[in-house]
Amino acid sequence: MPPTDIILPALANGVLTGGVYALVALGLTLIYGVLHIINFAHGSLLMLAMYGAYFAFTQASIDPYLALPLLAAAMGAVGYAMYRFVVGPFSHGDDRNILLVTLGCAVIIDNLALALFKGDSRTIETPYSFEVIELGTMFLSMPRVISFAVAIVICAALALLIARTDLGRAIRAVAKERTGARLVGIDVEKIFAASYAIGIATLGAAACLLLPTFYVSPSVGNAFVLVAFTIVVLGGMGSFVGAMLGGVIVGVTESLGGLFLGEALGQIGISLIFIAILLLRPTGLFGQKA
Amino acid sequence: MIGYAVLAAALCMPFALPSGFAVSVAVQTLFTAFIAQAWNIAGGYGGLTSFGHAVFFGTGAYVSTIFQQRFGFNAWLGLPLGALAGGMVGTVMGWLAFRAGLRGSYFALVTLAFAEAFRILANSIEITRGGLGMLIRLDQRFANFQFADRRVWYAIALGLCALAFGTALWLERSRFGARLMAVRENEDAARALGVDVLSVKVRTLALSGAFAAMGGVFYAQYYLYIDPPIAFGVEKSVEMLLAAMIGGAGTVWGPLVGSVVLHVLADTTRHFFQVPGIAPMLYGVVLVLIVGFLPQGLIGLWPRLVRARHA
Numbered sequence: 041m042p043p044t045d046i047i048l049p050a051l052a053n054g055v056l057t058g059g060v061y062a063l064v065a066l067g068l069t070l071i072y073g074v075l076h077i078i079n080f081a082h083g084s085l086l087m088l089a090m091y092g093a094y095f096a097f098t099q100a101s102i103d104p105y106l107a108l109p110l111l112a113a114a115m116g117a118v119g120y121a122m123y124r125f126v127v128g129p130f131s132h133g134d135d136r137n138i139l140l141v142t143l144g145c146a147v148i149i150d151n152l153a154l155a156l157f158k159g160d161s162r163t164i165e166t167p168y169s170f171e172v173i174e175l176g177t178m179f180l181s182m183p184r185v186i187s188f189a190v191a192i193v194i195c196a197a198l199a200l201l202i203a204r205t206d207l208g209r210a211i212r213a214v215a216k217e218r219t220g221a222r223l224v225g226i227d228v229e230k231i232f233a234a235s236y237a238i239g240i241a242t243l244g245a246a247a248c249l250l251l252p253t254f255y256v257s258p259s260v261g262n263a264f265v266l267v268a269f270t271i272v273v274l275g276g277m278g279s280f281v282g283a284m285l286g287g288v289i290v291g292v293t294e295s296l297g298g299l300f301l302g303e304a305l306g307q308i309g310i311s312l313i314f315i316a317i318l319l320l321r322p323t324g325l326f327g328q329k330a
Numbered sequence: 331m332i333g334y335a336v337l338a339a340a341l342c343m344p345f346a347l348p349s350g351f352a353v354s355v356a357v358q359t360l361f362t363a364f365i366a367q368a369w370n371i372a373g374g375y376g377g378l379t380s381f382g383h384a385v386f387f388g389t390g391a392y393v394s395t396i397f398q399q400r401f402g403f404n405a406w407l408g409l410p411l412g413a414l415a416g417g418m419v420g421t422v423m424g425w426l427a428f429r430a431g432l433r434g435s436y437f438a439l440v441t442l443a444f445a446e447a448f449r450i451l452a453n454s455i456e457i458t459r460g461g462l463g464m465l466i467r468l469d470q471r472f473a474n475f476q477f478a479d480r481r482v483w484y485a486i487a488l489g490l491c492a493l494a495f496g497t498a499l500w501l502e503r504s505r506f507g508a509r510l511m512a513v514r515e516n517e518d519a520a521r522a523l524g525v526d527v528l529s530v531k532v533r534t535l536a537l538s539g540a541f542a543a544m545g546g547v548f549y550a551q552y553y554l555y556i557d558p559p560i561a562f563g564v565e566k567s568v569e570m571l572l573a574a575m576i577g578g579a580g581t582v583w584g585p586l587v588g589s590v591v592l593h594v595l596a597d598t599t600r601h602f603f604q605v606p607g608i609a610p611m612l613y614g615v616v617l618v619l620i621v622g623f624l625p626q627g628l629i630g631l632w633p634r635l636v637r638a639r640h641a
Contacts, residue, residue, distance in 0.1 A: 078438070080381075126618065129622065130621055135435065136434065137625075139379065139435055140379075140575065140621045141621050143568070145614065147568060148611050148615060148618070150607075150610075151607035151608070152607065153607075154606055155607035155608055262564065266443065269442075269443075304454035305455075308447055308454075311450065314443045315426075315444065315447065318427075318436060318439065318440045318443070319426050319432075319440070320430070322431075322436060
């Protein structure tokens with residue numbers, strides 16, 4: 041058993057990583073909650089956004105944190121267009137088709153990135169990349185602390201958007217009862233596209249928060265896909281609170297798993313949680329019965 | 331009838347060619363058709379859309395390689411051993427998933443997670459040599475399941491395909507197949523008619539897993555190398571699914587058609603573009619188009635072609 045002065049920082053780092061995981065998962069859970077589809081292109085779109093942030097920094101020297109609103113908006117537009125012109129029309133509203141179409145999109149985006157940007161991993165170096173904050177005996181990476189804080193703020197903003205605005209009300213109406221929503225005059229297809237757009241916009245934000253401490257490569261999305269799915273399933277499909285809590289649980293599991301089982305085997309914890317939740321309690325911690 | 335004659339002639343062609351590039355392409359095409367058919371048995375006939383069939387493929391590849399390299403078993407024994415292991419993984423995974431009532435997207439996710447768990451395991455334990463991967467010692471003799479002449483590989487691939495495609499034909503004609511398709515179309519109705527839904531689904535996944543695992547054994551012997559991302563990575567799962575979906579899921583010849591299309595696409599694009607990623611990107615485009623416009627796959631065009639000719 042490692043001593044507490046190793047466990048505690050590992051715990052703190054897990055929580056910090058969990059914040060960004062939660063942000064990635066939030067988009068996924070929103071899309072699931074409204075459209076009842078699993079967006080397999082989620083990881084690939086995150087990768088795309090990370091390249092966006094990378095080039096904004098290297099080509100136009102825009103700091104990732106400043107690029108955040110811009111990139112979130114751009115990814116929102118990408119998401120909207122993708123749903124309106126690809127996912128919606130090509131899947132004819134069938135569950136299995138949506139699964140396959142988003143998988144097809146993931147394959148297309150991943151390989152397009154491979155063809156355009158080559159396979160190597162890239163990182164950026166900001167003045168604050170290696171800054172640390174001292175907290176008692178712990179040293180916490182500054183960009184990770186910032187990303188955690190910003191992720192929390194964005195999650196809260198999103199929750200407000202869903203709870204308080206007209207758009208949010210329409211989204212909740214469509215999520216609960218499609219036919220009813222249509223009957224009271226809501227343009228359901230438009231709400232679908234809007235939800236997909238918001239879900240993808242969060243990826244733009246997540247990408248900007250990840251880039252100062254993470255690498256980007258055409259396959260980087262894969263590293264997040266299963267993590268995001270795990271969080272969503274753990275928290276309960278469609279649940280915001282669940283996604284936040286799930287993000288932190290998964291972040292901590294990963295961090296402690298790495299500590300106790302070693303770097304290589306430590307990652308298995310996430311897959312095991314995922315399988316166990318799916319088998320034992322597919323509605324997750326906060327999910328409602330379908 | 332003419333169709334079958336043309337098919338038989340095309341399949342015998344490589345034996346007449348010298349053992350070279352063309353035969354390698356033929357071997358790889360049949361190999362893809364074989365693993366796609368393995369996927370198709372569960373994903374097509376059973377409607378059990380798996381995104382993680384690599385879990386079986388990798389299990390077969392590793393089981394046969396480990397028994398051969400670590401315990402000195404004869405390489406040929408890898409095929410039954412791998413198939414057995416794949417069938418067992420399929421049984422356990424199917425029993426767990428279907429008993430929990432997972433279907434559709436949830437089932438796809440759980441298969442993906444199993445493949446990922448196996449990849450991480452293979453990457454971190456000693457018996458698989460972790461991330462280094464395993465080499466099979468080069469010693470090209472018939473007794474070692476290694477051949478210098480690619481036409482022998484072709485014959486083996488053809489034999490495996492005969493087995494898998496025969497199984498698909500059997501599914502179309504047998505009671506078991508009828509039960510399986512009933513479950514796919516409407517689970518509750520099938521149950522009401524007395525079909526043991528859980529057992530049918532578990533057995534189908536085991537069968538499909540056994541075939542996919544044999545694909546893994548073949549792969550390991552053909553390339554003499556296996557590592558965790560090759561064995562359990564998403565790419566293999568997607569390759570199987572793509573070929574079956576593009577050709578036509580739930581049809582006997584769909585996986586073969588899909589595999590031919592994928593390999594033709596790959597070789598043509600390789601000719602024109604020297605950058606990696608172009609061919610797989612086109613696979614994605616084809617998949618989206620097929621789902622959108624030809625839900626029965628390319629094979630769905632066949633009746634239309636026949637009708638057009640007679641009109």
